[in-house]
Amino acid sequence: NAGVTQTPKFQVLKTGQSMTLQCAQDMNHNSMYWYRQDPGMGLRLIYYSASEGTTDKGEVPNGYNVSRLNKREFSLRLESAAPSQTSVYFCASSEQDTNQPQHFGDGTRLSIL
Amino acid sequence: GDSVTQMEGPVTLSEEAFLTINCTYTATGYPSLFWYVQYPGEGLQLLLKATKADDKGSNKGFEATYRKETTSFHLEKGSVQVSDSAVYFCALTNFGNEKLTFGTGTRLTIIP
Numbered sequence: 458n459a460g461v462t463q464t465p466k467f468q469v470l471k472t473g474q475s476m477t478l479q480c481a482q483d484m485n486h487n488s489m490y491w492y493r494q495d496p497g498m499g500l501r502l503i504y505y506s507a508s509e510g511t512t513d514k515g516e517v518p519n520g521y522n523v524s525r526l527n528k529r530e531f532s533l534r535l536e537s538a539a540p541s542q543t544s545v546y547f548c549a550s551s552e553q554d555t556n557q558p559q560h561f562g563d564g565t566r567l568s569i570l
Numbered sequence: 571g572d573s574v575t576q577m578e579g580p581v582t583l584s585e586e587a588f589l590t591i592n593c594t595y596t597a598t599g600y601p602s603l604f605w606y607v608q609y610p611g612e613g614l615q616l617l618l619k620a621t622k623a624d625d626k627g628s629n630k631g632f633e634a635t636y637r638k639e640t641t642s643f644h645l646e647k648g649s650v651q652v653s654d655s656a657v658y659f660c661a662l663t664n665f666g667n668e669k670l671t672f673g674t675g676t677r678l679t680i681i682p
Contacts, residue, residue: 499674555663561613
């Protein structure tokens with residue numbers, strides 16, 4: 458029972474480079490989310506997807522793009538990385554039910570030099 | 571909009587001490603309330619939840635009661651262990667919107 462799987466676990470980039478963070482869930486959830494976690498700021502929502510084929514901006518979408526490839530997979534892309542995007546990124550998934558919890562991956566630690 | 575306020579950390583306690591981490595919220599309607607725990611190097615895990623007023627969520631010796639009159643969902647444990655050292659997040663969802671609104675987290679360290 459893998460749950461939510463994120464790859465890679467660690468990455469170091471130079472300013473201006475691009476990369477894609479991958480996320481896959483095996484719980485047949487409709488909703489998927491990308492968050493970033495910064496010290497003292499909790500988790501902030503970057504983008505979410507309520508179902509396959511739909512995506513919406515969250516609190517901090519600037520500098521990111523997402524793709525809901527299918528029901529299982531939801532990727533996050535940094536087109537031109539900036540030092541301000543150094544963070545820990547978490548993917549999550551859930552049922553479309555406000556009473557149900559979100560299930561989180563173990564995170565990707567991303568450093569932009 | 572909705573918001574969650576948690577007590578500032580870090581919190582350091584001795585083993586077997588009583589724990590309270592305060593959480594209050596601002597939301598219209600009837601939100602669902604959650605406590606998540608994050609152990610070092612891991613993602614967040616659901617610790618407990620409550621979906622309506624006066625509900626008590628409980629798990630692993632932790633408890634929290636949904637108090638609508640004080641808009642609070644304080645986390646308590648009677649006797650903490652070293653293994654409870656983690657960051658604790660209070661969060662809510664609201665009707666028609668399953669996106670979570672998080673507090674900033676409280677780092678808890680338990681010393682033997």
